[in-house]
Amino acid sequence: MKREIKFRAYSSHNHKMYPVSNIEWDIDDHIWVTADDGKNGIELIDEEANLMQYTGLHDKNGRAIYEGDILRVTTGEDGESYVATVKWFGDEDYPAFDLEGIPAAWNYDANALATIFQSGVETCEVIGNIFEDKQLLEGKQ
Missing domain, CATH: 2.30.30 (SH3 type barrels.)
Structure with a gap:
């Protein structure tokens, strides 16, 4: 591969x-x-x-997802959404890209980013990045 x-x-x-x-x-x-x-x-x-490294993933619009991107994750079931940041967790003994800042109400048994793309229930959309769009993270829980 x-x-x-x-x-x-x-x-x-x-x-x-x-x-x-x-x-x-x-x-x-x-x-x-x-x-x-x-x-x-x-x-x-x-x-x-x-x-920032490319994750190998693309959002619902076909846009490449990089470390440092800010994603809006939306469920197809009820349309609820949250905003989280793509982060490389290798420095924390977890060698994978995953999401940081997931609200407590959203529970994933394993890597949230992998779960989202494997389940097909939720969609991700790149709405910015941590350098140019920090205001998108303001007011988050």
């Missing part, structure tokens, strides 16, 4: 999201990210480049 591995980067300097074409580390462990602004490649260095 072939899995597509790709990244995007948010530039904290330019305040823009870019698709990534290359990632390199130098001998001093500095990260160098080559991104595409649509005209020419630009270089992002260290903390300026906030990298």
